[in-house]
Amino acid sequence: MFKMTPNVLRNLFFPKATRRYPLEVRAPFENVRGALMNDIEKCTFCSACALKCPSQCIAVDKKAATWSYDPFACVFCGICVEICPAESLHQKPEYRLPVAQRESILLKGEPGQKIEKSS
Amino acid sequence: MLKTVIPFGPQHPVLPEPLHLKLTVEDEVITEAIPALGFVHRGLEMLANIRDFKQMTQVVERVCGICSMIHAMCYCQGIEAIMGIEVPRRATFLRTIWSELNRMHSHLLWLGLFADSFGFESLFMQLWKIREKVLDLNEATAGNRIIVSVNVIGGVRRDLAPEQISWMLAELAEVEQEINRLGSTLLTDYTVKKRTAGKGVITKDKAFELGLAGPTLRASGVCQDMRMLGYAAFDQLDFEPVVETGGDCYARSKVRFREVLQSIDLIRQALSRIDQSEIRTKVKGRPQGETVCRVEQPRGELFYYIKADGTKNLERLRIRTPTFANIPALLSILPGMWLSDVPVAVLSIDPCISCTER
Ligand code: SF4
Numbered sequence A: 001m002f003k004m005t006p007n008v009l010r011n012l013f014f015p016k017a018t019r020r021y022p023l024e025v026r027a028p029f030e031n032v033r034g035a036l037m038n039d040i041e042k043c044t045f046c047s048a049c050a051l052k053c054p055s056q057c058i059a060v061d062k063k064a065a066t067w068s069y070d071p072f073a074c075v076f077c078g079i080c081v082e083i084c085p086a087e088s089l090h091q092k093p094e095y096r097l098p099v100a101q102r103e104s105i106l107l108k109g110e111p112g113q114k115i116e117k118s119s
Numbered sequence B: 001m002l003k004t005v006i007p008f009g010p011q012h013p014v015l016p017e018p019l020h021l022k023l024t025v026e027d028e029v030i031t032e033a034i035p036a037l038g039f040v041h042r043g044l045e046m047l048a049n050i051r052d053f054k055q056m057t058q059v060v061e062r063v064c065g066i067c068s069m070i071h072a073m074c075y076c077q078g079i080e081a082i083m084g085i086e087v088p089r090r091a092t093f094l095r096t097i098w099s100e101l102n103r104m105h106s107h108l109l110w111l112g113l114f115a116d117s118f119g120f121e122s123l124f125m126q127l128w129k130i131r132e133k134v135l136d137l138n139e140a141t142a143g144n145r146i147i148v149s150v151n152v153i154g155g156v157r158r159d160l161a162p163e164q165i166s167w168m169l170a171e172l173a174e175v176e177q178e179i180n181r182l183g184s185t186l187l188t189d190y191t192v193k194k195r196t197a198g199k200g201v202i203t204k205d206k207a208f209e210l211g212l213a214g215p216t217l218r219a220s221g222v223c224q225d226m227r228m229l230g231y232a233a234f235d236q237l238d239f240e241p242v243v244e245t246g247g248d249c250y251a252r253s254k255v256r257f258r259e260v261l262q263s264i265d266l267i268r269q270a271l272s273r274i275d276q277s278e279i280r281t282k283v284k285g286r287p288q289g290e291t292v293c294r295v296e297q298p299r300g301e302l303f304y305y306i307k308a309d310g311t312k313n314l315e316r317l318r319i320r321t322p323t324f325a326n327i328p329a330l331l332s333i334l335p336g337m338w339l340s341d342v343p344v345a346v347l348s349i350d351p352c353i354s355c356t357e358r
């Protein structure tokens, strides 16, 4: 026990190691795989993300031009972001906030959207 | 003397995971221990028949949260061996770095839980405070904190920028300093030694006979570590397994403590020798054939058997995890122990139950 005492005393003179989350939030690191966002104007509803997602939490309906996503089943691996040909998906560096109720996200776009050529 | 049967677990304050032991005690001394497993069985191996072989990389990462990176690495190495894919050198170094970070945070987690098992709460908090730094390293470099998801068949998905490398080196130096400061408490403190030294001794012959794995085996004086096979970039690093001869709970904690420092050294070596190249090769076609792949997890030897038949799903995936090999050790040391020493003995083998049950 005595070997620990210097450590305990040291800690008295250092700032605390914990944060009063959610009142105090640490700035996120760059390129962290956080909340998944779809820029629905760019999405071509090709279904590539739905097919490749390992947890199968994306559903795409090309005819109705809808893209739905279950953030509670998502494992934040970023595979969908990597393969999206229209580059409409991206992950914010912040994590999703906790919610009381399970919900899924449904986005609606215009049918027949094409990949925009970047000039 | 009257015999009493005491259930230990599946929910118990020292257990991070659901392991159930039926302990027969006479007075306060254990005479028999019978394990019961299966509380967190998920049938994950069968998913190989449903998900395609590339998606399985993310699935096997979830066999175990704590050694997730190494599971995925082992799986990818297996598939790469079947398909004859050459992984770029830089990717193998990056895999080595992340796998050692994984080992560090796993061992720090264990050291903390171990301190907690004999009631040393402040040591537990200090160790987990250090672990937080390692998780930050993971988050900043790989994108996620624990299940880092950096492996992909044919390489890795993230690269390290030069400024990240220098930042990592600075952080590692701090981590090393903080760990060393706790070393004297963990290894020489009277109270800690009283609770761990001489408890649950496994001799070298017994350890070999039971077929143990990882730090539990090395603490009994057997020099066996899968990293000696030289997978990923371990063939290019100076690596000598950490071996202790005591065979007791104290020796097991010492092995893990020294391995944390060794991991820091390995990461430094890898960061200094990493070469510039691609990080990922393109994968074409589907695997056909079978292979066995072995790597060293924080808990010991991890073994994957993969059989692929040329379709997009695998025919069979078999995972053998180190805790499965180490449970016999626990059963052999428990009889004759005091009931109050059971938490220390159980934790000393570093049980990872969700790994074992998949
Ligand atoms: S988000 Fe990307 S991958 Fe998914 S349907 Fe839209 S365009 Fe295709």
Ligand code: SF4
Pocket (backbone or CB within 6 Å): A036, A052, A053, A054, A055, A056, A057, A058, A073, A074, A075, A076, A077, A078, A079, A080, A081
């Ligand atoms: S991040 Fe991974 S799990 Fe989440 S939607 Fe994308 S592919 Fe699926």
